[in-house]
Amino acid sequence: MSDAITLKKISQLLNISISTASRALKDHPDIADSTKQKVKELAEMLEYEPNPYAIQLSTSSSRVFGLIVPEVSNLFYTSFIDAIEDESRKAGYTLIILKSDDDAEIEAAHIKYCKKHRVAGLFACITPSTSNFELFQSLSKSNIPVVFFDRVPPDNSNCNTVCFADERAASIAAEAILKKNKKKVLAIFAEPSLSVTQKRLKAFRKVFQQHANAPKLDIYHTNNYENIKEIIKKQLANADRPDTIFCMTDVILTGAMKAIHELKLMVPEEVAVITISNSDFFPKLYTPEITYVETSGYKLGVLALSAMITCVEEDVPYQELYVDSYLVEGQSL
Amino acid sequence: MSDAITLKKISQLLNISISTASRALKDHPDIADSTKQKVKELAEMLEYEPNPYAIQLSTSSSRVFGLIVPEVSNLFYTSFIDAIEDESRKAGYTLIILKSDDDAEIEAAHIKYCKKHRVAGLFACITPSTSNFELFQSLSKSNIPVVFFDRVPPDNSNCNTVCFADERAASIAAEAILKKNKKKVLAIFAEPSLSVTQKRLKAFRKVFQQHANAPKLDIYHTNNYENIKEIIKKQLANADRPDTIFCMTDVILTGAMKAIHELKLMVPEEVAVITISNSDFFPKLYTPEITYVETSGYKLGVLALSAMITCVEEDVPYQELYVDSYLVEGQSL
DNA sequence: TTGAAAGCGCTAACAA
DNA sequence: TTGTTAGCGCTTTCAA
Numbered sequence: 001m002s003d004a005i006t007l008k009k010i011s012q013l014l015n016i017s018i019s020t021a022s023r024a025l026k027d028h029p030d031i032a033d034s035t036k037q038k039v040k041e042l043a044e045m046l047e048y049e050p051n052p053y054a055i056q057l058s059t060s061s062s063r064v065f066g067l068i069v070p071e072v073s074n075l076f077y078t079s080f081i082d083a084i085e086d087e088s089r090k091a092g093y094t095l096i097i098l099k100s101d102d103d104a105e106i107e108a109a110h111i112k113y114c115k116k117h118r119v120a121g122l123f124a125c126i127t128p129s130t131s132n133f134e135l136f137q138s139l140s141k142s143n144i145p146v147v148f149f150d151r152v153p154p155d156n157s158n159c160n161t162v163c164f165a166d167e168r169a170a171s172i173a174a175e176a177i178l179k180k181n182k183k184k185v186l187a188i189f190a191e192p193s194l195s196v197t198q199k200r201l202k203a204f205r206k207v208f209q210q211h212a213n214a215p216k217l218d219i220y221h222t223n224n225y226e227n228i229k230e231i232i233k234k235q236l237a238n239a240d241r242p243d244t245i246f247c248m249t250d251v252i253l254t255g256a257m258k259a260i261h262e263l264k265l266m267v268p269e270e271v272a273v274i275t276i277s278n279s280d281f282f283p284k285l286y287t288p289e290i291t292y293v294e295t296s297g298y299k300l301g302v303l304a305l306s307a308m309i310t311c312v313e314e315d316v317p318y319q320e321l322y323v324d325s326y327l328v329e330g331q332s333l
Numbered sequence: 334m335s336d337a338i339t340l341k342k343i344s345q346l347l348n349i350s351i352s353t354a355s356r357a358l359k360d361h362p363d364i365a366d367s368t369k370q371k372v373k374e375l376a377e378m379l380e381y382e383p384n385p386y387a388i389q390l391s392t393s394s395s396r397v398f399g400l401i402v403p404e405v406s407n408l409f410y411t412s413f414i415d416a417i418e419d420e421s422r423k424a425g426y427t428l429i430i431l432k433s434d435d436d437a438e439i440e441a442a443h444i445k446y447c448k449k450h451r452v453a454g455l456f457a458c459i460t461p462s463t464s465n466f467e468l469f470q471s472l473s474k475s476n477i478p479v480v481f482f483d484r485v486p487p488d489n490s491n492c493n494t495v496c497f498a499d500e501r502a503a504s505i506a507a508e509a510i511l512k513k514n515k516k517k518v519l520a521i522f523a524e525p526s527l528s529v530t531q532k533r534l535k536a537f538r539k540v541f542q543q544h545a546n547a548p549k550l551d552i553y554h555t556n557n558y559e560n561i562k563e564i565i566k567k568q569l570a571n572a573d574r575p576d577t578i579f580c581m582t583d584v585i586l587t588g589a590m591k592a593i594h595e596l597k598l599m600v601p602e603e604v605a606v607i608t609i610s611n612s613d614f615f616p617k618l619y620t621p622e623i624t625y626v627e628t629s630g631y632k633l634g635v636l637a638l639s640a641m642i643t644c645v646e647e648d649v650p651y652q653e654l655y656v657d658s659y660l661v662e663g664q665s666l
Numbered sequence: 667t668t669g670a671a672a673g674c675g676c677t678a679a680c681a682a
Numbered sequence: 683t684t685g686t687t688a689g690c691g692c693t694t695t696c697a698a
Contacts (some may be wrong), residue, residue: 018669053451096397
């Protein structure tokens with residue numbers, strides 16, 4: 001890179017030392033204003049750009065965040081990424097996106113990569129099978145803050161977490177169902193190992209338990225499109241079939257709706273539907289539009305980034321933050 | 334980073350020089366096998382990881398690709414990203430994803446960022462308003478290959494491009510319609526200013542013109558969900574309504590299906606539907622599943638990456654590559 | 667207020 | 683076959 005402008009060149013042109021140029025550029029108090037002026041002007045003119053690798057090498061701190069997501073072809077994660085992207089840019093950071101495919105080994109490799117590259121911070125959504133958090137902890141020990149989002153370690157007392165107020169979201173949905181005096185609810189939740197699932201399930205159940213004449217509740221666990229279709233088809237074929245389907249995620253919703261359509265059932269007359277959704281996209285795709293509890297990925301991202309910034313800038317204790325959710329009424333319940 | 338293992342430490346422990354250790358690790362022919370053994374073993378044991386910043390600083394070459402996309406909350410781009418992610422990983426590279434929001438200024442900042450960080454290569458989908466390609470060229474001059482995808486510079490004689498065979502996709506759809514002896518087709522295309530639209534429209538029309546008893550063809554342009562719904566609702570309300578709807582994109586498809594559902598029309602009995610789609614996701618969401626011509630973002634990504642690798646490894650002339658598409662039969666036509 | 671010099675971890679030309 | 687040395691571009695301590 002013969003054409004690259006370096007501090008050396010600037011200092012030579014100005015007949016000053018490299019260190020003076022360096023300090024002038026950072027407004028070091030020791031440097032005379034006149035010198036600062038000169039240096040800054042020349043740097044501006046020459047479009048000087050400090051070499052990030054050299055900075056990293058001497059300070060071992062970079063302006064890059066790592067982000068580990070299970071997948072990128074998923075509206076929830078992309079809206080989250082979107083937010084992190086936007087906010088990182090504003091804060092002067094860039095993003096390296098690492099996809100885990102929900103594979104704990106790949107995840108481990110990514111964490112190592114982040115450590116090796118001394119990222120300024122890591123956002124992570126753990127895989128369902130992540131049980132060993134040592135690698136994550138080794139980052140924290142190396143002074144690289146980790147902010148877990150959405151799927152977080154079961155014991156979050158010694159880490160930063162940013163989540164949906166999962167209990168709230170599930171309660172809101174449960175209460176909406178109660179209000180409609182339904183008799184039998186088929187509720188599909190994602191994998192039981194996930195803390196999201198556990199929290200949502202617990203809250204959902206609790207609401208039902210607190211009401212004397214709550215509907216009968218059947219619970220299944222899966223987040224696989226084909227499985228979902230199968231379960232729902234089977235349940236809806238029963239004589240004593242559910243009058244309401246609760247879906248914990250968008251994927252579950254799309255599977256459920258596919259099954260309902262194939263069975264040619266009317267919503268909400270023959271079967272009512274309510275979901276928790278990460279965006280308005282899927283609920284609004286159907287006719288009638290689906291009633292849902294929104295948990296916005298974008299908002300989660302904004303929160304995650306602000307949490308990260310505080311971690312990076314100050315020495316704060318671990319934070320546990322939540323994004324609230326709310327009911328959006330469609331005509332499906 | 335007191336805990337970081339460096340070449341220095343290894344060489345001290347082994348009582349050899351740093352350069353010997355360095356060369357041993359890269360299987361330099363000059364080094365004795367016994368030394369290589371020792372060094373490699375110790376490195377393995379200590380989990381030595383070379384510092385990428387130091388490498389970059391002394392070799393000015395990184396293992397990071399830059400990727401500029403208009404948006405990330407879009408299934409087409411995410412499936413492209415997905416592929417680039419997967420393939421980069423295999424090839425030992427990581428990805429920095431930069432989002433332009435279709436803003437030429439942001440795009441320019443991103444290009445500069447990539448230059449400054451000496452990325453190993455850049456993938457770019459230009460904004461509709463990009464007219465100045467000097468920055469891109471400055472990368473190429475600095476020996477950073479650029480591979481344009483999907484939306485590429487108008488004059489692609491001096492750059493690498495990876496695109497869909499847009500004409501083919503449209504012809505395939507048109508021919509599928511012809512085969513079914515339809516009488517009246519309502520075709521919705523995206524914005525007429527885009528080269529994709531122009532190519533697809535032209536090819537679509539051409540097929541119809543070459544056939545004596547081709548269906549009547551009505552064409553509209555929009556890629557806005559609400560507009561699409563409106564247009565389709567209006568057209569389908571006519572006495573002389575179309576018996577087939579062609580959608581140029583997934584967004585158009587979702588708008589069309591929403592309109593069809595609201596009108597409670599049966600597919601394909603009352604109105605047939607065919608679309609061009611970037612993934613199987615949307616077509617398979619509906620019942621019956623929609624017949625579509627696939628233009629896979631993932632495949633485009635795989636192709637883009639392989640083009641990039643050849644650019645990085647060999648000194649090849651500019652490439653102009655295409656991904657072909659094919660018909661996937663649903664039951665909607 | 668400024669400069670000299672060491673060092674971050676690695677590569678590579680040159681010397682031994 | 684191995685070691686010495688300079689250098690990549692920057693930060694920072696210490697000395698002037």
